[in-house]
Structure formats: structure tokens, C-alpha cells
Amino acid sequence: MxxxxxxxxxxxxxxxxxxxxxxxxxxxxxxxxxxxxxxxxxxxxxxxxxxxxxxxxxxxxxxxxxxxxxxxxxxxxxxxxxxxxxxxxxxxxxxxxxxxxxxxxxxxxxxxxxxxxxxxxxxxxxxxxxxxWLAEEVAKATAELRAREQETIMLLCRASEYRDPETGAHIQRMAHYSRLIAEQLGLPEEQQQDVLNAAPMHDIGKVGTPDHILLKPGRLNPEEMVVMRQHADIGYNILKDCQARMLQLAAEIALTHHERYDGAGYPRGLAGEDIPLVGRIVAVADVFDALTSVRPYKSAWSMEDARQHLLDNCGGHFDPVCVDALLQRWDDVQAIRARFRDEPGAATDHG
CATH class of the missing domain: 3.40.50.2300 (Response regulator)
Known part of the structure; x- marks a missing residue:
């Protein structure tokens, strides 16, 4: 000394x-x-x-x-x-x-x-x-826990892919669009990462949707649409009892990403800020990417047409703040689109 x-x-x-x-x-x-x-x-x-x-x-x-x-x-x-x-x-x-x-x-x-x-x-x-030393050990344990949570999410997503023919590229794009919105809204870095990791589970409830509806090569009739819309509740029920923070967030996203800002969405008919922020974020990201993706019953929209659709539906389907956050980062949106391209063989999405 x-x-x-x-x-x-x-x-x-x-x-x-x-x-x-x-x-x-x-x-x-x-x-x-x-x-x-x-x-x-x-x-x-x-x-x-x-x-x-x-x-x-x-x-x-x-x-x-x-x-x-x-x-x-x-x-x-x-x-x-x-x-x-x-x-x-x-x-x-x-x-x-x-x-x-x-x-x-x-x-x-x-x-x-x-x-x-x-x-x-x-x-x-x-x-x-x-x-x-204790701080380092806590950090290691936390990192291991987060890794296990992420592994669980990836396994659940992989299981759902066997039934839901959405492409993996769609999952990646909408998740990264969601993080982009969260970042632009000023959410802390940790919450941005949580959104990125949890968003891919938004349609996990489709594992409970019958094949003749989920895999139908065309638009659904009203009766089939009622059954399809049950996937939001199914996904929430699958995840809601998980204690992991990430899976709790995924449960919230699964339940609320089909709600509309004007209250005309499902399954609860929530409106405005009664819809959790993550649900409003993922709603914008998911629909935007669905519009710009090929489906058996439609061609892919252009990026500009999808952009205009978001603007036209601000305050109706979408939270205007979340739409503005995505469009403010248009160069990043296009970069994400280019990074995660669809492989040959488009998917069906009746979400």
C-alpha cells in the first residue's frame, strides 16, 4: 500500500x-x-x-x-x-x-x-x-436470463412458422420497423430492444387457427374472419402467464396489435391511448410491411402507396404519432426493406 x-x-x-x-x-x-x-x-x-x-x-x-x-x-x-x-x-x-x-x-x-x-x-x-464482483455476477446472470428469454421467443416463433406461412423476412422487417418507431419516439434503449425481440410473436396465436382458414389461398369470408381474429386472444392466453418481462410484453403485443386508433379494431375495441403503446407501434409496422409484401390474393404495394395509406388512415386505423415516427425515418425504413428481402414463394396472411 x-x-x-x-x-x-x-x-x-x-x-x-x-x-x-x-x-x-x-x-x-x-x-x-x-x-x-x-x-x-x-x-x-x-x-x-x-x-x-x-x-x-x-x-x-x-x-x-x-x-x-x-x-x-x-x-x-x-x-x-x-x-x-x-x-x-x-x-x-x-x-x-x-x-x-x-x-x-x-x-x-x-x-x-x-x-x-x-x-x-x-x-x-x-x-x-x-x-x-457482485455487480459483474448480476450482469452475467441478467444476460443469461435475457438470452434464455430470447431463446424461448425464437423457439415459439419457429413453432408458429410450421403453421403460419408468413415469411421470416416479414417477421424481421416488422420487428425492425417497430424498433425504429420506438427509437424515434424516444423510448430508452432497453425498451427499444424489448420491442424488437417481442414483436415477432405478434401472431403467435395463429397456432390455434384451423388449417382450412389459415392456409386458405384467398380472402376469408365473414365467418372465417371471425375465427381468424381469435388469434389475438389465443396468442395472449399462450403468453400471459409467463413471468419473463419479454414474454409479458409479447403477450401485450399479441392482444393489441389489431386494435385501431378509432376503436374499430379487435379483439377489445380499444381506442386511442387506451391501446398500449407497443400495440400501436406494432400495428403500424405490421400493416405497413403486409401492404408492401406479396400475398396470394394481392400484389405488393409500392413503398410510396403504403406510405400514403398510413397517412390516409392516421387517427383512424393508426396512431398518428407512431405513423409520423416511422415516416420521419424513411431512409432507415428503406434500408430495412432492402436488408430483409422475401425469399421466393410468398406467404399468405389473413391477419
Whole structure:
């Protein structure tokens, strides 16, 4: 451990240095100038500062008051003084002094107090290292938990792909569009990532839709559409009891991404801001990509036509704020579209 000694009298520095050298694994650095000592302490790590009170250029009180580290974060300070003035001691304590020695220095007392201060410093460092280790372990555990959540999501999505013929590219695009909207709305980075990871499960409830409806190569009749629309409730019921935060968000998305801003959507007929924000975000992203994708019953719309559809339906189908957020990032939208292209063999989507 390193001890800094500050005293304007050379013989005092020599005496204190020799005493400290008797302690195991301790080295010293000495300064006769308080200004030099202050500059060094503010630029280097050390474990104990032993400083004289009465010095000509800067006294010990001024020195410890100008240390950059806050008193509760700096190494201990042992002040050496010939003064028995209680006011001096009070001011020293207020400035961060840990203990005192009265001149003339008693060798036994000096060594005992120095040893105690270094033991205190060692214990403090041990607690700091322990706290850092615990923080690292918590971060690792959290990362592992998030990885397991993401793995669960991917497995569920993969299971749904066996029944729902939507392309994987559609899932990727709408998820990235959703994150883009979340980012533009100013959501924190963690929430943006949650939206990206949970959005692909928006239609997980289609695993409960009969094949003759889900795979029908054309538009559904009204009776079939009633059955198809049950996928929002089915998806929510699949996910709602999961304790993982990500899956809770996915449940909310599954239930609400077919709600309309004007209240004419399903399954609950929610309107405006009664629809959770993630539901309003995914509604815009999902419909926009569905419009620009090929389906057996329709050709893909152009990007501009789909853009105009969003604008025409602001306040009706879509939350105007979410639409504006997507369109404000038009270059990024086009980049996502180019990055995740459909493979040959388009999908059916009756969502």
C-alpha cells in the first residue's frame, strides 16, 4: 500500500518515512510542498495521506479541502498537528480528516494509528471489489436470463412458422420497423430492444387457427374472419402467464396489435391511448410491411402507396404519432426493406 507524507520540515518526513517502512508491504512518497502533494494526490492512487497542519504555502486543512475525490470516496487522512484547538479538529473532520496525531509524534502511537488507517483502507477496498464482483455476477446472470428469454421467443416463433406461412423476412422487417418507431419516439434503449425481440410473436396465436382458414389461398369470408381474429386472444392466453418481462410484453403485443386508433379494431375495441403503446407501434409496422409484401390474393404495394395509406388512415386505423415516427425515418425504413428481402414463394396472411 502507498502512504503519502506531507510536511514542510525535512527531518519530520525522514522520521515518518522510517517509521512507515517498518510496516509490511507499505511504501511512502514524501512532499515538503503542499501544492506538489495536492497535484500528485489528485493524479495518482494512494492508500493513506499523512499531512501536517501548519505549513507555509498551504496548510493541511486547505490541502484536504482541495482534494478532488469526495470525502466519502477518498483514502483516509491522518492529520499531524501541534494545535489542540478544538475548532481546528472540527474543521479537519468536516474537510475529510479521519484521525489526528499531536506533535511531538509518539512512535508507538504513530505506527498504531497508521496501521489502523491502512487496515480501514484495506477493508474499504475489499468491500469495493466485492461490490464490483457482485455487480459483474448480476450482469452475467441478467444476460443469461435475457438470452434464455430470447431463446424461448425464437423457439415459439419457429413453432408458429410450421403453421403460419408468413415469411421470416416479414417477421424481421416488422420487428425492425417497430424498433425504429420506438427509437424515434424516444423510448430508452432497453425498451427499444424489448420491442424488437417481442414483436415477432405478434401472431403467435395463429397456432390455434384451423388449417382450412389459415392456409386458405384467398380472402376469408365473414365467418372465417371471425375465427381468424381469435388469434389475438389465443396468442395472449399462450403468453400471459409467463413471468419473463419479454414474454409479458409479447403477450401485450399479441392482444393489441389489431386494435385501431378509432376503436374499430379487435379483439377489445380499444381506442386511442387506451391501446398500449407497443400495440400501436406494432400495428403500424405490421400493416405497413403486409401492404408492401406479396400475398396470394394481392400484389405488393409500392413503398410510396403504403406510405400514403398510413397517412390516409392516421387517427383512424393508426396512431398518428407512431405513423409520423416511422415516416420521419424513411431512409432507415428503406434500408430495412432492402436488408430483409422475401425469399421466393410468398406467404399468405389473413391477419
Amino acid at each position: 502507498k502512504v503519502v507524507l506531507v510536511d514542510d520540515t525535512h527531518i519530520n518526513l525522514v522520521l515518518m518515512s522510517r517509521l512507515v517502512d517498518k510496516l509490511k508491504d507499505v511504501s511512502t512518497i514524501s512532499f515538503q510542498s503542499a501544492h506538489e502533494a495536492l497535484a500528485w494526490c489528485n493524479a495518482h492512487p494512494y492508500d493513506l495521506l499523512i499531512v501536517d497542519y501548519m505549513m507555509p504555502d498551504m496548510n493541511g486543512l486547505e490541502l484536504i479541502a482541495r482534494l478532488q475525490a469526495p470525502p466519502d470516496q477518498r483514502p483516509p487522512v491522518l492529520m499531524v498537528t501541534a494545535s489542540v484547538d478544538v475548532d481546528v479538529r472540527h474543521r479537519a473532520l468536516e474537510n475529510g480528516a479521519s484521525d489526528f496525531l499531536i506533535k511531538p509524534i509518539d512512535k508507538v502511537e504513530f505506527l498504531a494509528r497508521t496501521r489502523n488507517m491502512l487496515a480501514l483502507r484495506s477493508a474499504t477496498l475489499g468491500l469495493q471489489h466485492r461490490a464490483s
